[in-house]
Amino acid sequence: MGKDTQTKGTVFVALAANLVIAVAKAVGGLISTSPALLSEAAHSVADTLNEIFLLAALRRSRRRPDAQHPFGYGKERYFWSLLAAVGIFVMGGCFSFYQGITAFHEHEPHTLKAFLIATAVLVISLIAEGSSLVKALLQVRGGAREHGRSFRTELREGEDPTLRTVIGEDSAAVLGVLLALAGVGLHWATGGRQWEAWASLAIAVLLMFVAYRLGKDCRDTLIGEAADPRLRQRAHELLTRQPEIDTVTALLTMRLGVDSVLLAVRVDLTEGIDSETVEEAAVRIKSTLAEEFPELDQIFLDVTDATAEDRREAHELGRSLRAEAARHEGRN
Structure with missing residues (x-):
């Protein structure tokens, strides 16, 4: 304000x-x-x-x-x-x-x-x-x-x-x-x-x-413009560091206002996690994202089983986010 x-x-x-x-x-x-x-x-x-x-x-x-x-x-x-x-x-x-x-x-x-x-x-x-x-x-x-x-x-x-x-x-x-x-x-x-x-x-x-x-x-x-490339890349890195997450298969953002961003993420969790742990992990991950990036006031986390194609796309997602953030940093 x-x-x-x-x-x-x-x-x-x-x-x-x-x-x-x-x-x-x-x-x-x-x-x-x-x-x-x-x-x-x-x-x-x-x-x-x-x-x-x-x-x-x-x-x-x-x-x-x-x-x-x-x-x-x-x-x-x-x-x-x-x-x-x-x-x-x-x-x-x-x-x-x-x-x-x-x-x-x-x-x-x-x-x-x-x-x-x-x-x-x-x-x-x-x-x-x-x-x-x-x-x-x-x-x-x-x-x-x-x-x-x-x-x-x-x-x-x-x-x-x-x-x-x-x-x-x-x-x-x-x-x-x-x-x-x-x-x-x-x-x-x-x-x-x-x-x-x-x-x-x-x-x-x-x-x-x-x-x-x-x-x-x-x-x-x-x-419907995406958020700053650096924010997307940093959010992706934070998610991949979480022990419960095996693969980040999709990461979508949209600016809702001057200081408001929507984040929708699709992830595949590591094997062997029970339903109660999944719920606790989801709450903690969302809380961590909101604390690290205050502008993320709308966060949606979708848990899914990644296919072989999803894993290939996830690898390309990480590479493209790093490249886009680097280009953005270079222009600045």
């Missing part, structure tokens, strides 16, 4: 910044008739609505399991983050694309007053968006220290989609403001309005790319 409180604070900062900036950009864009500034206004409006989606995700994903949702509501966080990605694409990207296309056919004069208004609004926006981005990145750095991995790895593979969405939005916002500033500046310097049109189109492409990346991450988890 402490992480959620920190993430909620980051989202609130982004919400406040985007709300104020959206109003400033819209007013400034209407006064200056700058298509690049109006595109950025649409961008900020989309981000503002998306922060509301993310706050809903934080609240709803922590609801307790019930009869209709026995594994809890952890995946709601990914659903609302997916909606946020759609919002970035539709409200930000499509409107910016429209502004860019129409700007090629407009020929309104760009006065010094309009240039100064657009520039002032964009510079203030850059400071506000940059401050929000810095706060989100500081939270990522704290997570990297906690998990003992690099900043880049934490940024790429952090479990919280809400934080990744905020960082994606803020990064796109900072780059979008820089593109708008370039378009406005070149328009003033050359007298060609097409520079702002190109800036609007560049902002549209940027927003659509960010929306695609965020949506892809959420889609993978909603479909």
